[in-house]
């Protein structure tokens with residue numbers, strides 16, 4: 001299949017990226033992150049989640065985030081909603097796009113949303129009905145599409161069935177999520193081929209976590225398989241509170257670099273994106289997770305920036321002179 005001329009990136013850093021932070025992230029920081037992502041050219045920015053604060057405390061300020069963000073023309077700020085209560089709160093906060101999320105594994109569904117897969121799908125029907133009436137677009141996620149932290153292997157047919165149910169219920173796009181980042185390119189292409197029986201490839205997105213360093217390879221494999229929408233997280237922020245050990249989403253900077261190399265348009269300014277990645281990483285007290293940002297902005301393996309990096313060949317400590 002020929003590669004597309006353009007891809008759409010769905011930036012999930014403010015939600016998927018920050019939901020796992022242990023320390024509270026100030027609302028103003030979240031709002032500023034969303035602003036900077038917009039400045040960098042991202043036009044789909046998942047802003048927050050209207051989920052139970054008992055389950056995900058970091059998203060407790062969702063209404064305040066939505067009230068404060070600057071909404072750029074042509075940009076969309078979807079929010080996660082697990083049920084009708086979350087949807088109504090999102091609507092009241094001015095959301096015009098939401099995302100519902102189901103899992104392809106029963107064990108993960110119970111850990112993440114306290115219900116079976118069938119129950120979670122049933123919960124989404126009233127959400128989709130209300131959304132239709134309110135002209136709110138609904139995107140669907142299928143977690144554990146390439147493996148589950150509790151059940152291990154997940155058969156593609158199970159993913160196809162959940163994805164098909166969400167699509168047929170009215171989701172405009174289905175994002176296939178490698179929640180724990182165990183997928184490889186062959187498995188990813190097999191998955192897409194299987195799911196395509198119920199959801200057209202043009203309506204599929206790839207959401208790959210980078211736990212095993214396979215996310216970029218999986219994106220390339222997905223491009224070859226006809227997918228042209230990818231979820232990613234600035235600076236590789238993230239993880240999932242209900243998938244212990246899962247690392248962050250693929251870093252947006254790495255995806256943009258890949259697309260630039262392939263001559264595929266993203267609409268994103270890589271320099272501005274790296275500025276944003278460095279800023280949020282400083283705010284959170286860590287190094288940017290993207291390979292590209294580390295390579296171009298010079299953080300070494302201890303997290304120090306190039307301005308702080310010592311010369312490679314060091315003189316004995318007693319004779320040390322500054323080499324700047």
Ligand code: HMG
Pocket residue numbers: 016019049050051052053054055056080082083085086087089101112113114141142143144177178179207239240241242
């Ligand atoms: P539950 O405990 O079964 O629900 O949780 P409940 O109906 O019994 O409600 C419990 C309490 O939560 C009640 O409050 C409700 O009012 C409240 P109380 O009466 O005790 O004070 N509540 C809510 N509050 C705010 N917003 C709501 C809401 N609903 C109920 N929408 C529930 C069920 C689904 C609510 C819970 O399990 C939940 O919120 N889960 C969300 C978990 C989550 O956000 N996980 C991370 C996002 S998914 C993800 O990261 C994967 C993804 O990125 C893709 C991938 O990588 O795989 C999408």
Ligand code: MG
Pocket residue numbers: 016177179207239240249
């Ligand atoms: Mg995720």
